[in-house]
Amino acid sequence: MISVYDIPDLSPDEFARFAELIHQKASITLKEHKIVLLSNRLRRRLHELQLSDYESYYRYLQSGQDPEEMSRFFEVITTNETYFWRTTQNFELLKQDLMPAILADHPGREIHFWSAGCSSGEEPYNLAMELVEGMKQLGPFPFTIRASDLSERMVQFAREGRYQGRKIDRVPPAILRRYFREDEDNAGHYYVRADVKQRVAFHAENLFETRVGPFHCIFCRNVMIYFSRQDQLKLVSRFYEALLPGGYLVIGHSESLHMFDTPFETRQFANGVAYHKKRV
Ligand SMILES: C[S@@+](CC[C@H](N)C(=O)[O-])C[C@H]1O[C@@H](n2cnc3c(N)ncnc32)[C@H](O)[C@@H]1O
Structure with a gap:
């Protein structure tokens, strides 16, 4: 079995599908130069979920079988980094x-x-x-x-x-x-x-x-x-x-x-x- 880390970057079409989903659900705009970043972050999610390709992840996300996954997907894209006493x-x-x-x-x-x-x-x-x-x-x-x-x-x-x-x-x-x-x-x-x-x-x-x-x-x-x-x-x-x-x-x-x-x-x-x- 191939390691998910051998999965190539998202193709432009795959990237476009994820970008459209992100915009539809969160109004977040992902520019095309984020393709490598998104690929790397999604690869990590595929590994954790034991999925072998982006298409399977897209279907898993859309199926709604794991309601928390959409949240995790947003977290892959946004940063939730924050702390107390930030910019006081x-x-x-x-x-x-x-x-x-x-x-x-x-x-x-x-x-x-x-x-x-x-x-x-x-x-x-x-x-x-x-x-x-x-x-x-x-x-x-x-x-x-x-x-x-x-x-x-x-x-x-x-x-x-x-x-x-x-x-x-x-x-x-x-x-x-x-x-x-x-x-x-x-x-x-x-x-x-x-x-x-x-x-x-x-x-x-x-x-x-x-x-x-x-x-x-x-x-x-x-x-x-x-x-x-x-x-x-x-x-x-x-x-x-x-x-x-x-x-x-x-x-x-x-x-x-x-x-x-x-x-x-x-x-x-x-x-x-x-x-x-x-x-x-
Ligand atoms: C970097 S944090 C900012 C936290 C805090 N406001 C601060 O400045 O420390 C950005 C947050 O925006 C949230 N976010 C992004 N798009 C959003 C949307 N469409 N609706 C609500 N929250 C959103 C993300 O989930 C993330 O937690």
Whole structure:
């Protein structure tokens, strides 16, 4: 029997079929130069599933006999890499620049956030922790966080809220003590505390298929890179609709909306840029 590692790269036709499936299910655009990357990653999946060619994998995926496989397939293409205290400037922007304005606009109201493309949950939990920390300066306010990702597996992981190693390396010790509890049976493994977890509701869903909101603020960091320009613009419009007037969109530090013609107003603050939905 030949080893899957002897299987050649995807042919252009095979690549096109997988690329079409990815676009159809996740709106993710795979450019042709990704053929070697996709071949290498799929070969690993074929090996794990003991399948001998891409065609068998395509049929297996489409058959739906293993509902988790579509999630794994997305993970082959996207990176779910994330960690607590990633680009902390975004959280400073939120606490110091955006929240005072949001709270002044909505006194006494519950504030709603969306972590769109939350991967394994670090971003929304981090948001919850930073918002509670921010209350020391801002005073108390009720809030909810909706967190969503395409990958069912990532969302399941996020709901468990158990992290270790690189994922929590950057968490300041005082925060680790305040918002996590160490697993008694596994040193170095930490659970997010229940009072933080209850602030976050996780959903496995495609950003292009759900209509949710309204929100006061949306975080969508390091997600848009997967989409074509056309789909990015579509997504930005969906975010605009999902925000309340006066609301803000925060994207990743290497991302920008400057090439798009959108109704958002670009606001430069001391801690970075946020996109503002103006009040009419
Ligand atoms: C690199 S992670 C970003 C995690 C987090 N926002 C951060 O910045 O650390 C990108 C995530 O986007 C998700 N994603 C990609 N396409 C998506 C879609 N169409 N709908 C929902 N999530 C999607 C992937 O599953 C992945 O978990």
